[in-house]
Amino acid sequence: MLEVKHIYKTFNPGTINEKTALRDVSLRLEEGEFVTVIGGNGAGKSTLLNAVAGTWPVDAGSISIDGVDVTGMSEHKRAKYIGRVFQDPMMGTAASMQIEENLALAARRGKRRTLRPGITRAEREGYVERLKILDLGLEDRLTARVGLLSGGQRQALTLLMATLIKPKLLLLDEHTAALDPKTAAKVLDATERIIAKDNLTTLMITHNMKDAIAHGNRLIMLYEGRIVIDVAGEEKKNLTVEQLLSLFSKVSGSDEADDTLLLS
Amino acid sequence: MMGFISALPGAISQGLIWGIMAIGVYITFKILDIADLTVDGSFCTGGAVFVVLFTGGHNVWVALVAAILAGMLAGLVTGVLHTLCGIPAILAGILTQLGLWSVNIAIMGMKATVAINVTTPELLDKLLVSLRFVRDAVTGVRPFYRHPIIVVGLFTVVLIALLYWFFGTEQGSALRATGSNHNMARAQGINTNYSIVLGLIISNGLVALSGCLLAQYNSACEINMGRGAIVIGLAAVIIGEVLFSKIFHNFALKLLSVALGAIIYYIVLQAVLATGLNANYLKLLSAVVVAIFLAASYWKSKYTRKKFRPSDIGKIGGESDA
Ligand SMILES: Nc1ncnc2c1ncn2[C@@H]1O[C@H](COP(=O)(O)OP(=O)(O)OP(=O)(O)O)[C@@H](O)[C@H]1O
Numbered sequence: 063m064l065e066v067k068h069i070y071k072t073f074n075p076g077t078i079n080e081k082t083a084l085r086d087v088s089l090r091l092e093e094g095e096f097v098t099v100i101g102g103n104g105a106g107k108s109t110l111l112n113a114v115a116g117t118w119p120v121d122a123g124s125i126s127i128d129g130v131d132v133t134g135m136s137e138h139k140r141a142k143y144i145g146r147v148f149q150d151p152m153m154g155t156a157a158s159m160q161i162e163e164n165l166a167l168a169a170r171r172g173k174r175r176t177l178r179p180g181i182t183r184a185e186r187e188g189y190v191e192r193l194k195i196l197d198l199g200l201e202d203r204l205t206a207r208v209g210l211l212s213g214g215q216r217q218a219l220t221l222l223m224a225t226l227i228k229p230k231l232l233l234l235d236e237h238t239a240a241l242d243p244k245t246a247a248k249v250l251d252a253t254e255r256i257i258a259k260d261n262l263t264t265l266m267i268t269h270n271m272k273d274a275i276a277h278g279n280r281l282i283m284l285y286e287g288r289i290v291i292d293v294a295g296e297e298k299k300n301l302t303v304e305q306l307l308s309l310f311s312k313v314s315g316s317d318e319a320d321d322t323l324l325l326s
Numbered sequence: 327m328m329g330f331i332s333a334l335p336g337a338i339s340q341g342l343i344w345g346i347m348a349i350g351v352y353i354t355f356k357i358l359d360i361a362d363l364t365v366d367g368s369f370c371t372g373g374a375v376f377v378v379l380f381t382g383g384h385n386v387w388v389a390l391v392a393a394i395l396a397g398m399l400a401g402l403v404t405g406v407l408h409t410l411c412g413i414p415a416i417l418a419g420i421l422t423q424l425g426l427w428s429v430n431i432a433i434m435g436m437k438a439t440v441a442i443n444v445t446t447p448e449l450l451d452k453l454l455v456s457l458r459f460v461r462d463a464v465t466g467v468r469p470f471y472r473h474p475i476i477v478v479g480l481f482t483v484v485l486i487a488l489l490y491w492f493f494g495t496e497q498g499s500a501l502r503a504t505g506s507n508h509n510m511a512r513a514q515g516i517n518t519n520y521s522i523v524l525g526l527i528i529s530n531g532l533v534a535l536s537g538c539l540l541a542q543y544n545s546a547c548e549i550n551m552g553r554g555a556i557v558i559g560l561a562a563v564i565i566g567e568v569l570f571s572k573i574f575h576n577f578a579l580k581l582l583s584v585a586l587g588a589i590i591y592y593i594v595l596q597a598v599l600a601t602g603l604n605a606n607y608l609k610l611l612s613a614v615v616v617a618i619f620l621a622a623s624y625w626k627s628k629y630t631r632k633k634f635r636p637s638d639i640g641k642i643g644g645e646s647d648a
């Protein structure tokens with residue numbers, strides 16, 4: 063479903079701020095695979111997701127989604143294939159627009175925007191049903207401005223928007239990191255249910271090793287812009303946090319694992 | 327005082343004309359979250375194109391449509407400079423505005439002023455609005471519906487209806503989303519560059535229409551007629567927001583409040599002039615008033631930012647049922 067081949071990304075090349083965030087990263091996701099991504103701060107996790115989403119072009123390598131080469135495709139064109147939830151709860155929704163308007167925008171992802179009505183009566187009813195999945199009471203507040211919602215509610219709404227039209231690929235960038243533990247658990251739970259229901263191919267970044275082990279069927283770890291650990295199937299299922307830590311010290315050749323990874 | 331009262335219909339007429347320009351400013355400043363300085367140039371472009379075509383014998387509606395299209399073209403230029411060439415929006419607007427100064431003079435045949443010769447009654451009667459109609463409609467020389475307040479009021483209502491419809495469509499919603507949150511818009515597959523260019527085109531089309539109406543009203547187009555237009559537009563937007571945001575939540579009513587804001591601005595202007603203040607100080611006064619109101623809304627947002635980010639304050643959309 064996703065095929066990343068030898069991608070490189072260097073920020074601010076040729077300046078003192080030069081930073082190579084991705085080095086020769088290759089990754090292949092089969093349809094329905096749910097991959098959790100871990101790594102310390104600055105390891106390149108967000109950069110990997112941004113590269114796939116097309117926030118900026120990569121320096122080298124290629125990216126294809128469902129057989130379509132998207133390497134040179136602009137971000138808004140790629141959005142046709144991709145559902146995204148950002149780390150920042152403010153980033154995924156339009157604060158000045160209503161809940162239903164935000165959903166209506168998401169319902170038209172990848173379609174041509176015409177001069178037909180931006181939202182119809184029929185779709186409103188559908189949104190009520192969809193919002194019930196989240197179990198946050200948003201279904202009664204269809205016309206509320208999104209700016210009035212809490213961070214957790216906005217993140218949950220963004221998740222719903224990202225999956226309103228089934229995406230070929232779902233990208234979640236620490237989407238529960240900014241939330242309080244209770245809300246985070248609730249949003250993560252909704253995530254799990256939505257992914258399972260539609261069998262979505264997913265890349266989910268998390269800082270929480272327990273979450274990374276508990277969710278998904280494959281786990282990768284990034285370190286200094288490289289994928290250093292990639293476990294799946296039974297091995298992933300039986301993984302413990304301790305094993306993961308020792309695995310990390312081995313590949314990174316250091317024992318700084320505790321500092322860089324146990325931030326959560 | 328009598329002077330002020332008798333000046334009122336004229337002030338309201340002019341306020342309505344500027345109100346159309348202010349609605350254009352609202353689209354860029356409030357909906358797109360861009361301060362577009364093209365306005366100061368495209369306002370005059372609208373007037374220049376109209377006057378030249380009209381005095382050249384063209385039909386008044388042909389001249390009017392041409393004026394709007396010229397303004398739209400100016401918006402397109404700013405939009406392309408900003409999106410495709412990566413020039414910051416304010417600078418892109420300034421560049422277009424500067425370039426337009428030469429273009430406008432060229433349109434006017436290298437003259438700083440072009441007048442419509444209204445000494446022939448036939449020609450005067452062809453105009454949609456004119457300063458002279460304010461009295462004529464009252465004294466009965468012309469039918470009441472030729473009164474500029476009614477004519478421009480009608481224009482305003484039709485424009486608001488059109489914009490209300492447009493911003494409720496898929497494309498209009500995409501434009502609002504672009505102004506509200508670029509990241510979200512792109513993640514939802516919206517071509518934000520296209521939205522921005524489209525918004526600038528619509529906005530400057532309205533601005534040029536306003537300039538074309540003012541040129542008719544004054545029976546002349548003057549190269550400096552648009553100077554400071556952006557500030558007048560912002561003043562109208564702010565006055566409308568301060569006075570009516572509590573009662574007007576619907577998007578169409580918000581646009582109406584901008585038009586009302588422009589009228590109030592012009593009435594206040596007349597009142598200030600009636601006190602005998604040298605007209606020279608009006609621009610300074612406008613600038614100070616707008617600066618104070620912009621600062622006030624920034625400070626307000628700074629101290630009540632729990633639920634809002636400053637950039638969200640006062641944006642449209644939330645309550646609109648468009
Ligand atoms: N747009 C950018 N411009 C310049 N440098 C960047 C940019 N984005 C990321 N970087 C740099 O690239 C490196 C990798 O950043 P990235 O955001 O991918 O890390 P991350 O693994 O997501 O970390 P975190 O857990 O803190 O979110 C960092 O050193 C970061 O400073």
Ligand SMILES: [Mg+2]
Binds near residue numbers: 108
């Ligand atoms: Mg990150």
